[in-house]
Amino acid sequence: MPVHLFWGDDSAALERAVTKLIDSVVDPTWSSINLSRLDGGDSGQALQALEEARTPPFGSGDRLVLLQRSPFCNACPSELADRFDAALELIPDTSHLVLCNPAKPDGRLRTTKTLQKRIKAKLANEERFQLPAVWDGAGQRQLVERTASELALDLEPTAVDALIDAIGNDSARLSAELQKLALHASSTGSTTITADAVAALIDGQAANALQVGDALLEGQVGEAICRLDALIDAGEPALRIVATLTGQIRGWLWVSLMEQQGERDVAVIAKAAGIGNPKRIYVMRKQLQGRPPNRCLNLLGRLLEVEASLKRGAQPAAAFRDGLLGAAAGGGAQ
Missing domain, CATH: 3.40.50.300 (P-loop containing nucleotide triphosphate hydrolases)
Structure with a gap:
């Protein structure tokens, strides 16, 4: 063609x-x-x-x-x-x-x-060639399996889970790490990549921006900061983290407000919140149970402070700590 x-x-x-x-x-x-x-x-x-x-x-x-x-x-x-x-x-x-x-x-x-x-x-x-969303576990599994197939590699099922936890949807890093694991496997005379090899050779990031947002929604500010430190140490741009968190929390706010107004149609809620997959609304509803919209509003305000601090030249770790610990002190994330 x-x-x-x-x-x-x-x-x-x-x-x-x-x-x-x-x-x-x-x-x-x-x-x-x-x-x-x-x-x-x-x-x-x-x-x-x-x-x-x-x-x-x-x-x-x-x-x-x-x-x-x-x-x-x-x-x-x-x-x-x-x-x-x-x-x-x-x-x-x-x-x-x-x-x-x-x-x-x-x-x-x-x-x-x-x-x-x-x-x-x-x-x-x-x-x-579309990357799965960071919350799309099935999509991330397909990404790992498809990439391994393209590279003609065999993975144990537990190795797939370990790679998802360590890398998420970072396709470029996934390809590089799989090639490294393949060399290790061949050096040991094996044809299959195991979960133990993944644990031994890959520095697990075990964090993404959406997991940070989940921790903030639960009021676990210390856990959120630990995950943020892992992301920053792994080279994730701070402003990209802020953008992801802002989109996630804004989506929660829309769902919470529309639920308050009595809207039950997930397609209508997804369209208003700018969420491409309406099935995601079911997960968000469970996350938001018992939590008022004010919590999301408070977190959005804190993220705006973090963004302003970053753009004034603050170090990423310090900007997130100052902004989010302020949220904890003010009771908005509790």
């Missing part, structure tokens, strides 16, 4: 798929001529990708044009869309135009509709 649409926020899995495609169609001897890597953030390079994709390969093997940050399915200008539509019919079977983007394609765009028609006609290929 001459056109490949790869999208999703799992950049590590997407990059593995790109590498696999390159290895399968491009002759290494001719890769300097037949392999191009371009950035669609530059409209000039996006046009160049269309021109190169229309050119047959030289020598043996196929030509592959990789366009990162492709504009063709997200906010594509009309002139660029016209050039895209015209180029699609002219790409030879021995050339591959690979469009990569972290965002989901905008189905309202003419270019996206054109691609979808070609995908249904099997004239183009689409692959999705």
